Amino acid sequence: MQTTVDDVQAREARYILQTYRRAPITFVRGKGVRLYDADGGEYLDLLSGIGVASLGHAHPGLARAIADQAQTLLHTSNLFYHPLQGQLGEHLANLSGLPRTFFCNSGAEAVEACLKFARRYWYTRGERRPEIIALEKSFHGRTFGSLSVTADEHYRAPFVPLLSDVRFVPVNDPEALLSAVSRSTAAIIAEPVQGEGGVRPLTSAFAHAIGEACSKTGALLIADEVQSGLGRTGYPFYFAALGLRPDLVSVGKALGGGVPVGAALINEEVASTISFGDHGSTYGGNLLACRAALCVLDELVGGGLMAHVARVGRHVEQRLRAMAATHAIVKEVRGAGLMWGLELTRDAAPVVQAAVARRVIVNRTAETVVRLLPPLIITGAEADEGLDRLDAALGDVGDNA
Ligand SMILES: Cc1ncc(COP(=O)(O)O)c(C=O)c1O
DSSP states (O other): OOOOHHHHHHHHHHHSOSOOOOOSOOEEEEEBTEEEETTOOEEEESSHHHHTOTTOBSOHHHHHHHHHHHTTOOOOOTTSOOSHHHHHHHHHHHHHSOOEEEEESSHHHHHHHHHHHHHHHHHHHTOOOOEEEEETTOOOOSSHHHHHTOOOHHHHGGGOSOOSSEEEEOTTOHHHHHHHOOTTEEEEEEOSEESTTTSEEOOHHHHHHHHHHHHHHOOEEEEEOTTTTTTTTSSSOHHHHTTOOOSEEEEOGGGGBTBOOEEEEEOHHHHTTOOTTSSOOSSTTOHHHHHHHHHHHIIIIITOHHHHHHHHHHHHHHHHHHHHHHOTTEEEEEEETTEEEEEESSOSHHHHHHHHHTTEEOEEETTTEEEEOOOTTOOHHHHHHHHHHHHHHHHHHHTTO
């Protein structure tokens, strides 16, 4: 059946709730770090569907695992055992140091679960601790709980009232954090590298303050690693690079390599306060999701992908810093591993459009930031090809500014 791009767009305009402002491209196929549109046009993907396609597109091992699982058993619900949840939980425990996993289907659900488990912990202990401390510029998702700890007014305003007792403190301001956290604080929630907020790694002084605030007051720490976790920064989790010891960690995005799967990772102290029926999910941790995630983690750890990210990431960083020095519109380069943001002196949208015109996919976040989240399998040569195109796109916009 032949479907033109115009047909696709017309049908969406008629039948799909208009919550996304899409770029006018219809992708139909991918291979490795490349995407192909409906007219056969080839693009270099430096975004991985916002940090999801960690193994790139149409990865043969992942495709085989998914197909095999589909022909065996996809789903039975959490009323019964299946062999893969425990295996995946064990992998995640080894990677994170947090021994228990709750599976769900997205990043927002993982954050939601962490918030509920933090509440449950204090409820079990019989202490009234209503407050959550979150950071300015944070993004944790769009469900009511995760939106309540997301800072951006633009996302929040149409949906108030949200959870009460959430306080936002400026990111990387140790004093502000230390004075905000008290014995009424149930938990601090933070992205070790803020993603949607403009790719902002927490400083080590701020991470130190988080650790100090938690040990002084007993407040729990929730590290939201939905975007920064699972090898993205060259570490299993960026909290480890910062020397943080979270009680709860949310993961999603890269975990399934494109199959929707999220998880809350939980330490034993919090886990011991959770009872049967406290939380649940029909799909959470089904066989398909677990099989895909096991394949991703095998590549990440057994396949040496994490070391690869650290190596290629250093090269990407050098190139980005050299590029920034030649474009007056680039104010700052921030990130780690294969998670980078170029803070511009202006709106980033024209640069993103110019990049698309030059057949490289990046996106805009926090208005003035060009964000790069390439597939973790990207080679140095492929990164150079993409960065050459981005360099030219910066020139297209900057030279005409
Ligand atoms: C740090 C962080 N947490 C949570 C989420 C929400 O994840 P999802 O869109 O899978 O619900 C995102 C999504 O961008 C994120 O970056």
